[in-house]
Amino acid sequence: VKLTSNRYYLDFNATSPFAPAVTSWLAKGDFAFGNPSSVHRTGKVARRLMLEASEALFELFQLPEHQFDLFFHSGASEGINTCLKGFACDAFKQDKRVSIAVVGSDHSSARQVREDLIFHGHEWIVLEVNREGELEVDKAIEKIKAAKYPVLLNFTWVNNETGVVFPLEWAKRIKEQTGCRVHVDAVQAVGKIPNWCQLLPELDAYTFSAHKFGALKGCGFTFIKPDLPFHPLIRGGGQQKAYRSGTENTLGIQSIPIALKELKTKYNFEEQNQATRWLENKMLELIGERGEVLGQKAQSRNGNTIDFRLDQTPAQTLAMALDMAGVDVSNGSACSSGAVIASPVLLAMGRNEEEAKSAIRLSFSAYLKLDEVREFYPIIESILKRYIP
Ligand SMILES: Cc1ncc(COP(=O)(O)O)c(C=O)c1O
Numbered sequence: 001v002k003l004t005s006n007r008y009y010l011d012f013n014a015t016s017p018f019a020p021a022v023t024s025w026l027a028k029g030d031f032a033f034g035n036p037s038s039v040h041r042t043g044k045v046a047r048r049l050m051l052e053a054s055e056a057l058f059e060l061f062q063l064p065e066h067q068f069d070l071f072f073h074s075g076a077s078e079g080i081n082t083c084l085k086g087f088a089c090d091a092f093k094q095d096k097r098v099s100i101a102v103v104g105s106d107h108s109s110a111r112q113v114r115e116d117l118i119f120h121g122h123e124w125i126v127l128e129v130n131r132e133g134e135l136e137v138d139k140a141i142e143k144i145k146a147a148k149y150p151v152l153l154n155f156t157w158v159n160n161e162t163g164v165v166f167p168l169e170w171a172k173r174i175k176e177q178t179g180c181r182v183h184v185d186a187v188q189a190v191g192k193i194p195n196w197c198q199l200l201p202e203l204d205a206y207t208f209s210a211h212k213f214g215a216l217k218g219c220g221f222t223f224i225k226p227d228l229p230f231h232p233l234i235r236g237g238g239q240q241k242a243y244r245s246g247t248e249n250t251l252g253i254q255s256i257p258i259a260l261k262e263l264k265t266k267y268n269f270e271e272q273n274q275a276t277r278w279l280e281n282k283m284l285e286l287i288g289e290r291g292e293v294l295g296q297k298a299q300s301r302n303g304n305t306i307d308f309r310l311d312q313t314p315a316q317t318l319a320m321a322l323d324m325a326g327v328d329v330s331n332g333s334a335c336s337s338g339a340v341i342a343s344p345v346l347l348a349m350g351r352n353e354e355e356a357k358s359a360i361r362l363s364f365s366a367y368l369k370l371d372e373v374r375e376f377y378p379i380i381e382s383i384l385k386r387y388i389p
Contacts, residue, residue, distance in 0.1 A: 008327040008376045012212075013160050013188060013305060013363035019214025021262040022255050036248050037239060046250045056257035057221065060264060061199050061206075068201075068223045071243035072253050073234075075220040076187045077109040079207035080154065082233040082244065083183045083222065084113045087152040088122050089231035098229075099123035099147035102154045103135055104348030105162070107185060110154040111344065123148050131350050132298040133164040137174065144178040150229075151180035155203075158188035161332050161345040161361055162295035163305025165193055168200045175202065181228055187212055190260070191366030192302040194269040197260075204228045210252055213366070215259040219252025267366045273303035275370045279362075280306045282377055286384050294346065294359060304368065307332060309346075309358040313387045316340055318360050321383045327376065332359035 009017070018026065034042035036050050050072075058065050073079050084100055091098045100117060102110045104126050114124045125147060127140040144151050155171040158164070171182045183205040189196040190213040199206055205224040211217040224230065224243070236245030280293055283306065287293075291310035295301060310318065319331040332343045342356035 006326075008379070010362045010364060010376075011328050011330050012365050013163075013361065014330055015211045015217070016214045016365070018216075019259040019262050021258050022214055022216070025255070025258050031251055031254075034250075036250060037237065046248075050248055050250055050253055053253045053257050056261070057223075060257065060260050061197050061223065063199055063201055063223055067225065069226050069241060069243065070221060070223050071240040072219065072221045072248055073244050074218050074249070075211065076107075076185065076207050076209035078233070078244075079209070079220050079222040080107070080109045080183070080185060081113060083205050083207065083224070083228075083230075084110065084152065084154060085116060085233055086230040087181070087183075087228065088117050088120065090229040091150070092120055092122075093231065097121050097123065097149045099125055099144075099149045099151045100154070101125040101127055101140070101144055101147070101151055101180070103127045103129060103140075103156060103166075105129050105133055105159055105164075105345045106154055106156050107160055107187070108344070110156070110185060125151070127153075129348050133159060133162045133295040133345070133349050134298050135166050135170060137170050141174055141177050144174065144180050147180075151178065152204075152228075153180050153182045154185060155182050156185040156188075158186075158192055158302050159295070159345065160188045161305075161343060161359070162298075162307045162349075163188075163192070163302040163363070164295040164298040165300035165302055167300055168203065172200055172202050183207065188302070191263050191267055192272075192304045194303075196267075197264060199223070210256050210259070213259050213263060215255040216249075216252040219249050219256065221253075221256065263366055269303050271370075272364065272366060272368045275368045275373045276303055276306060276364060278370055279373045279377060279380075283308060283380065283384065286381065286388060288388075290388055291358075294349065304364040304366070306362045307359055308362075309355060309360065310384070310387055311358075312354075313358055314340070315358050315360055318383065318387065321386065322360075322380070325379050325383055327379055327383075330361040330363070332361050 032046045034046035036047035182203045186206045187209045207222045210219040294307040315331040346356035
């Protein structure tokens, strides 16, 4: 948990340091720099490395290559925008409309797409979660059945703020019962749940982001079924079967399977979850009735996240105190500019404005150990005690 910065970095859902295997690979310093579209040898080397990365990903995620295409992009915000807008744009050019269904607790890169689609006449559907942050599957099915147009559902496998898991089987059931298509935001699954690399081939698309699991920033990838209606977001030289034009980020792409292969062999969910839950229980003992851990009673949770709040204590107060004590955490209610807003995820979970401005998220490495948690718990304890009378 302690990094070269000599701080306790407890914000792995925001981004991660390089995986050890990626650091060793980077240290070699000899990289293929060619443009994968070039016809000369240098370009071909880069192309080969990219294809090898792509093959490795199909193997890792156990998806049949004849059922899916794979394209790389700049990260999940782009991947999600591409899938949702691509589905809508394909209909629009035939003078048709679509219905996009998102969940109230989805990441902003899905929720904010609304602004770009409704003025073209597409329908925007927001599905509900309960107080634990779990999708109301039956209500979702009803809403999707009542949609005006063909539906694409954005389904977040693991929530970035609460760590609540929506099992992929739920998405499969929704698809079977409504005939909708499903894009899975799989960003927060990697290194946080036991079955992170077991994707269901029945679903239509999956988007991942490299910097969330120790690979390079500015890179991500999407598995997509060729028959999912699609129109590219980024136009240009037609690279990657025209799914995403632009010279590929070969270095970022190569780093992805390096990080994932290491994770697959070393990740131990039980160990991570045991450490996380130990800390959570200690914190709950302190907090008692004067706050809560969000999603604590959800049926399925990830192994690395504790999203908590104290009554009458704004998130920035706690986050600042922890920061001064050398602990990096996320203030769930900070937007990218750092301004404090009520967390849309907590609002979707039925919390009021004040409550939604008080969440702090601790999120840990895939390799978290009980010993480490025991080491930094006293710091957290002393800060919490300051605010809990
Ligand atoms: C669930 C989820 N989806 C999408 C994203 C966007 O990812 P990126 O930073 O790669 O654009 C994030 C990043 O926080 C996320 O947590």
